[in-house]
Amino acid sequence: MTSAAEFTGVTQSYGDTVAVENLNLEIEEGKLTTLLGPSGCGKTTTLRMLAGYITPSAGTITINGADATRLPPEKRNLGMVFQSYALFPHLTVADNVGFGLKLRKVPTDKRRELVMANLDLVGLAHLADRKPKALSGGQQQRVALARAIAISPSLLLLDEPLSNLDARLRVQMRSEIRRIQGETGLTVVLVTHDQEEALEMSDTMVVMRAGKVMQTGAPATVFTAPANRFVADFLGYENFLSQSDGSLLTVRPEHLRVSAAGLEPSTAGLTVSAVVRESVYRGVDHIVTMTAADATGTPITLVSTTRRDTLTADAGFLPGDLVVAQARDHEIVRLSADN
Amino acid sequence: MKGRPILGTLAVLGYVIMIVPILFVVSTAFTAGDALTFPPQGVSLRWFGEALAYQPFVGALLSSLQLAVVSTALALLLGVPVTLAIQRGKIPGKSLVEGLFLSPLVVPELVVGLALYQQIMIGLHQTSFVALLVGHTVLLLPYAVRVTGASLALADPAVEEAARGLGASPLRTFFSVTLPLLRPGIFSAGLLSFVTSFNNVPLSLLLQSRQFRTLPVTMLDYVQQSYDPMIAAMSTLILAGTVVIAIVAEKTLGFAKIFGGINK
Numbered sequence: 102m103t104s105a106a107e108f109t110g111v112t113q114s115y116g117d118t119v120a121v122e123n124l125n126l127e128i129e130e131g132k133l134t135t136l137l138g139p140s141g142c143g144k145t146t147t148l149r150m151l152a153g154y155i156t157p158s159a160g161t162i163t164i165n166g167a168d169a170t171r172l173p174p175e176k177r178n179l180g181m182v183f184q185s186y187a188l189f190p191h192l193t194v195a196d197n198v199g200f201g202l203k204l205r206k207v208p209t210d211k212r213r214e215l216v217m218a219n220l221d222l223v224g225l226a227h228l229a230d231r232k233p234k235a236l237s238g239g240q241q242q243r244v245a246l247a248r249a250i251a252i253s254p255s256l257l258l259l260d261e262p263l264s265n266l267d268a269r270l271r272v273q274m275r276s277e278i279r280r281i282q283g284e285t286g287l288t289v290v291l292v293t294h295d296q297e298e299a300l301e302m303s304d305t306m307v308v309m310r311a312g313k314v315m316q317t318g319a320p321a322t323v324f325t326a327p328a329n330r331f332v333a334d335f336l337g338y339e340n341f342l343s344q345s346d347g348s349l350l351t352v353r354p355e356h357l358r359v360s361a362a363g364l365e366p367s368t369a370g371l372t373v374s375a376v377v378r379e380s381v382y383r384g385v386d387h388i389v390t391m392t393a394a395d396a397t398g399t400p401i402t403l404v405s406t407t408r409r410d411t412l413t414a415d416a417g418f419l420p421g422d423l424v425v426a427q428a429r430d431h432e433i434v435r436l437s438a439d440n
Numbered sequence: 441m442k443g444r445p446i447l448g449t450l451a452v453l454g455y456v457i458m459i460v461p462i463l464f465v466v467s468t469a470f471t472a473g474d475a476l477t478f479p480p481q482g483v484s485l486r487w488f489g490e491a492l493a494y495q496p497f498v499g500a501l502l503s504s505l506q507l508a509v510v511s512t513a514l515a516l517l518l519g520v521p522v523t524l525a526i527q528r529g530k531i532p533g534k535s536l537v538e539g540l541f542l543s544p545l546v547v548p549e550l551v552v553g554l555a556l557y558q559q560i561m562i563g564l565h566q567t568s569f570v571a572l573l574v575g576h577t578v579l580l581l582p583y584a585v586r587v588t589g590a591s592l593a594l595a596d597p598a599v600e601e602a603a604r605g606l607g608a609s610p611l612r613t614f615f616s617v618t619l620p621l622l623r624p625g626i627f628s629a630g631l632l633s634f635v636t637s638f639n640n641v642p643l644s645l646l647l648q649s650r651q652f653r654t655l656p657v658t659m660l661d662y663v664q665q666s667y668d669p670m671i672a673a674m675s676t677l678i679l680a681g682t683v684v685i686a687i688v689a690e691k692t693l694g695f696a697k698i699f700g701g702i703n704k
């Protein structure tokens with residue numbers, strides 16, 4: 102694999118806070134890499150170090166094989182889309198998109214042509230003469246994207262680009278960004294705290310926690326084989342059962358089936374007796390929250406959201422019901438205990 | 441005001457106390473008679489003509505305008521970079537620097553004036569214009585720093601970062617992004633500075649000379665010798681100029697924005 106950028110032993114601290122600690126990361130060329138993790142885990146800091154807005158306290162960053170650790174942002178040729186869009190309020194949409202081209206002394210005709218081509222790419226050519234204030238949030242976002250792409254950057258950096266959009270637009274922009282990435286062949290680094298967004302958009306996911314990388318891999322790999330409890334938890338695994346051999350089993354709530362005690366089918370896999378604490382009707386499924394004990398005798402909470410095959414008004418269980426929770430072998434993920 | 445009778449009464453009282461003397465001055469300026477009395481006798485523009493023909497007033501008006509324009513320009517030239525350094529720079533002891541530039545607000549002007557008199561006029565043998573220019577510039581700096589600072593604080597730093605990312609050097613970023621973003625703030629700081637300089641008495645009184653005397657000082661002088669409607673006419677003209685400036689400011693920016701900058 103060719104890497105478009107590489108972090109080697111990169112640390113960034115603010116006083117006592119270590120925002121990013123000993124980060125080693127390769128960004129593969131032509132691929133979309135997401136940095137995924139909860140708020141405050143160091144995603145923005147990582148992106149801003151790559152863009153040159155922050156100089157790492159230690160370590161090196163290379164871009165296209167050349168050391169860029171201390172290079173100022175204007176010398177990196179990267180396209181960055183900020184969470185706040187950061188459009189130039191005093192310039193028209195076209196002049197926003199043409200800003201970087203003007204600095205590169207692209208002649209006026211050619212510039213106009215490139216500006217329109219990039220606005221076309223995001224479907225906003227008809228708004229070229231508006232000021233940013235006259236655009237909706239989603240449109241401003243697209244202008245910011247066109248502005249960043251117009252300079253033919255070696256990497257496109259997106260910091261939570263979708264978090265300020267409403268839910269429907271957000272889902273639409275996911276495939277839009279994917280399409281643009283496919284058409285341009287750009288290397289993209291995207292920061293998000295939304296696991297669904299990361300799963301849907303990434304070629305490679307980098308899951309971070311407290312300034313450290315927890316797991317790197319293709320979405321399907323990370324989703325089906327989370328490396329540790331943190332990653333599993335972040336990706337929506339909710340049932341964690343310690344085993345007597347020291348390992349930890351985890352099952353997604355949608356894979357845990359609940360039957361009344363004594364009526365459970367006999368399947369190979371996991372079978373745990375539990376007491377229902379709460380059952381919430383949600384139409385296609387219901388959330389059953391149970392109390393059980395794992396193999397070490399520690400009390401745990403189990404959550405099941407098994408989808409029903411038929412429409413029913415039956416809420417399923419009542420608090421206090423004795424039940425059995427089950428999962429099949431291929432629905433169980435075994436984590437090593439030390440994390 | 442409803443349900444707050446005391447506050448309401450105080451507000452009305454405040455306006456009355458402010459406006460009644462102004463109305464008195466303005467109306468006497470239009471008198472046709474010779475004395476500064478109320479009510480005015482008849483209506484004419486006679487005293488406006490006399491005020492504008494009175495050489496000391498005209499000369500002083502030009503001096504005041506010259507001083508206000510140049511000191512405002514200097515205060516902005518110094519104040520804007522200082523604001524940027526305070527808010528965007530990575531300098532240690534930012535609050536100390538900020539305090540230094542805001543201190544003219546609390547140091548009595550008479551003290552500043554005396555110091556400048558001794559140092560610049562006596563010590564360095566400079567003209568009173570130079571001394572006044574230094575004095576007024578120092579006096580205006582807090583306004584320049586505060587008002588432009590308030591408008592910079594409202595600007596998203598990411599906009600400047602975006603310019604850098606697109607290939608603009610720090611200097612280029614300043615001229616093509618930061619300065620346009622700050623333009624409304626600089627404009628209001630300029631207006632405020634201009635008015636402050638134009639109306640200043642203490643510094644101008646201390647540092648005046650026969651060659652250079654500002655309008656408020658000249659008018660003060662005049663009142664001590666003669667008391668006629670010409671002074672009311674001149675005051676009314678100044679008031680009209682101030683009102684025009686205020687309207688321009690309100691139309692372009694809104695008062696809340698301008699004065700919000702100072703109280704922040």
Ligand SMILES: Nc1ncnc2c1ncn2[C@@H]1O[C@H](COP(=O)(O)OP(=O)(O)O)[C@@H](O)[C@H]1O
Nearest residue numbers: 115118119120139140141142143144145146147
């Ligand atoms: N300029 C700064 N000064 C001090 N601490 C900061 C600064 N920027 C970020 N941090 C801290 O560094 C950590 C990582 O922040 P950030 O990279 O913004 O996280 P994320 O983008 O994942 O939410 C947080 O604990 C944050 O409080």
Ligand SMILES: [Mg+2]
Nearest residue numbers: 141144145146
């Ligand atoms: Mg962030």
